[in-house]
Amino acid sequence: MLPDSPLFSYARPSTLEEALALLERYGEGANLLAGGTDLVVELRNRSRRPEIVIDLKRVAEIQPAITLTGRSLTITAATSMTDVQENEHVRAHFPALVDAAATVGSIQIRNRATLAGNICHASPAADTAPALLVYDATVNLTSARGTRTVKLEGFFVGPRHTALQMGEIVTSIELPLPRERRAAQFARITRRRGVDLATISLCCMVEAGGRTRFAYAAVGPRPFVVADESGVLADPSASDGAKDEALRGLIAHASPISDVRGSREYRAAMLLVMSRRALRACIEKLRAA
16 A cells, blocks of 8 residues: 555456456456556555556466567557567567657656556557557457457547546557558657656658658647648658648647647647658658668
8 A cells, every 4th residue: 555545455367357357346446557657656646546456467368478460560468668669570660669669758667667558548648659640550458248449549539538448458559560661750849858748749651652641649638640641741852832731731630738848839830840850751761761
């Protein structure tokens, strides 16, 4: 028990079946613990007051693993940010996710924090969300009622709110392998170097076929993804004016606010600047590939 905190029960199931049974029993009174880098803070400041904390680290079905299966890469729910950063398959096929994972907290936090936990926390500024969104990630969910799959863009509902239903657990995140040449670039700005939430974060991906996707975080109530199907942004010969017009159409979906990390006006201005830079980097990478 944490000092001066209300009493709660603690369980450490070893199978998914046991974990789901506890979720069914306690309902809204249950909180799941994977890495714990967010939950422990919330328990300490009493913004969370669960009846029970269910520790998932021993659940056999979601032990840390990153595997290639058919045309997709599967990352289990207990896989840490450090595991994501260091995995050869992630580095080969999803380099922008490696860059995004490297920005999460400190080394110590990345050794504990899980990729699944980062999306389940559903912060509007979630560092890995933009990269996962442009890579078209899906989330695999399991409950006592069965399993289902949700596109990540539909998984984020609002600040700290996801599409998870009562009794469901995220078991893995799935990323489709590329079917054509592509290049991606992750970028973010913060008030200071090191451990800080993003003022703006984004990921751009340009495909050889001409489609460009951008995903943004910290500029709205939830991370979101948008696409340019016209080919203008991916065309190295297109004018800067034409590209800016297309970019403005994409970033119009953002709704930045003013807070301690930056004003609404600053975020709006930097969205275009950062998008230009990320797009330019992708086109150069694609040309060099």
